[in-house]
Amino acid sequence: xxxxxxxxxxxxxxxxxxxxxxxxxxxxxxxxxxxxxxxxxxxxxxxxxxxxxxxxxxxxxxxxxxxxxxxxxxxxxxxxxxxxxxxx
Numbered sequence: 001x002x003x004x005x006x007x008x009x010x011x012x013x014x015x016x017x018x019x020x021x022x023x024x025x026x027x028x029x030x031x032x033x034x035x036x037x038x039x040x041x042x043x044x045x046x047x048x049x050x051x052x053x054x055x056x057x058x059x060x061x062x063x064x065x066x067x068x069x070x071x072x073x074x075x076x077x078x079x080x081x082x083x084x085x086x087x088x
Contacts (some may be wrong), residue, residue: 001034007055010073014064019074022048057084 006029013020026046029037039049048056056064056073065076065086080086 001032001037003037003049003051003055004059006034006037006052007059010052010056011059011064014073014075019067019072021070021072023071025052 006025009028010020010025013024025048026038029035029048030046035046037049037052038046041047060073063076064073065080066073066084067086069087074086076086
């Protein structure tokens, strides 16, 4: 499994569920024994690694946004401001 494979899986999950939480991606990668695609944040938690994030951004440059407070990705809606981050 590589970063592109994970990015495609993430997009498929959003298409099926309308969003995907970072925690679910981390769980998926841990269960698949792909911890090398994760990184540890400053709080000591595992998060999606930069290589996966770059592949996901390349795959979804304009149609997916990151909702930081709740830590999930979803499709962009008309009310979203420009950029990758959304309010909710």
